[in-house]
Amino acid sequence: MTRDILSDLDAVLSIARHGSFRAAALDLGMSTTALSNAVAKLEQRLGVRLFNRTTRSVSLTDAGKTFVERVGPAMTDIHDAMLAVQSLQETPSGTLRINAFASAAREVMAPLILSFLQRYPHVHIDLVTEGRLVDVIAGGFDMGLRPADLVPTDMIAVSLGLPRENAVVASPDFVRIHGEPAVPDDLYRFRCIRARLPNNALFPWRFEKDGTPLQIDVQGAITLDEPSLVRIAAQNGIGLGYVMEADVRDDIAAGRLIRVLKDWTPNLAPLALYYPGRKNPSAAFTAFIQAAREFASSRE
Numbered sequence: 001m002t003r004d005i006l007s008d009l010d011a012v013l014s015i016a017r018h019g020s021f022r023a024a025a026l027d028l029g030m031s032t033t034a035l036s037n038a039v040a041k042l043e044q045r046l047g048v049r050l051f052n053r054t055t056r057s058v059s060l061t062d063a064g065k066t067f068v069e070r071v072g073p074a075m076t077d078i079h080d081a082m083l084a085v086q087s088l089q090e091t092p093s094g095t096l097r098i099n100a101f102a103s104a105a106r107e108v109m110a111p112l113i114l115s116f117l118q119r120y121p122h123v124h125i126d127l128v129t130e131g132r133l134v135d136v137i138a139g140g141f142d143m144g145l146r147p148a149d150l151v152p153t154d155m156i157a158v159s160l161g162l163p164r165e166n167a168v169v170a171s172p173d174f175v176r177i178h179g180e181p182a183v184p185d186d187l188y189r190f191r192c193i194r195a196r197l198p199n200n201a202l203f204p205w206r207f208e209k210d211g212t213p214l215q216i217d218v219q220g221a222i223t224l225d226e227p228s229l230v231r232i233a234a235q236n237g238i239g240l241g242y243v244m245e246a247d248v249r250d251d252i253a254a255g256r257l258i259r260v261l262k263d264w265t266p267n268l269a270p271l272a273l274y275y276p277g278r279k280n281p282s283a284a285f286t287a288f289i290q291a292a293r294e295f296a297s298s299r300e
Contacts, residue, residue: 006078008042009071011035012050016060016068017138021053027140029126083280092284093122099136100145102129103227103244104271107162108145108295116291123284131198136275142285143275147268155274158292161299164268166206167245169257171237180260181240184216191239192218196225205242207264214264218242231257 014024015035025032043050050064060068098113105113105127113125128141136144136155144151147164151157170180181187184207195203202223207214220239224230227243234241234248235256245265251257273292278285 005042006075008038009075011038012042012064013068013072013075014140015039015051015058016064017140019058021058080280083278083282091122092120092282092287094282094284095124095126096143096284096288097126097128097141098143098145099128099130099134099139099141101131101147103247104145104147105129107164107244107246107271108160112160112292112295115295116288119291120284120287123287143273143288145271145273147270148272149269151272151274154276156277157272157274158289159296160271160273160292161296162246162271164270165245166242166265166268167248167252167259168205168240168242168261168265169234169248169252169259170240171235172255172258174234174237174239175258175260180258184214184261184264187216187218187240190218192220193230193233193239193241194218194220194223195227195230195242196223198225203242207261208266209264 011024011028014027015021018024018027021032021035025035028035039050046067048063048067049061050067052059052061113127117123117125133146133150134141134144136142144155148157148159168181170178178190181190184205187205192205197203202217205216205218207216218240222233222238224233227247230241230243231248231251233239234243235251240260245259248257248259252259273289275285275289281289
């Protein structure tokens, strides 16, 4: 069995898993055209069609379903065997795929991920950030990075021990002109910067003090869907912004932003790296988990 055929089989399984040539191509790191050509070549070799294709959908033919049912477990065994051999490497190498919230990735990028790459230059990290929760197994990821309270119960989790909290911030000019809120209810009379979640819902501003939670649905002149844009708008005096404290820590220290309502924003769940149990983890995977544990210990 040649390496090309292994790649073609992985391509078929990825399309079947995602139900889309485009999503499978992104998963495999190749163009949609190259993926389509690979499948066409395999179908020609087998003498059967594996997929029904229309401009709007992709589905397995009966022959394709039979093929995937037989090939899927075999490919799992082949990849497990390859991982078993790779786990014996003295030098970690290969690709690690990590799925994370963008805010979580920003917090660990320099101290964990980039530090790891400097230590292990033969490892390639494919970091995918998105706001929605993802099944890391179905998505073909080695691990995920999320707040600990969002980690699935059937996963192994490594808490990274980072203190996390939200922050309400505004520019010095905004505070000078409009003053600052003393309690969350004061926000109703202030111009705020609204944010939209990946599911298109507006992001609620949550507060808590003395065990009493409070949620404020703010109003303002602009609604944004990316935290970095909220930060820019706040710096330019558009209104009060509600963001992760880690994202504006340097701005607060430098005086570019002023934090308000600090005693109303309690600590959030710490970040955790999580992954499914595996029999033969690669040397790169093992090294990264060890680096994560060392990083967590250094934060204690």
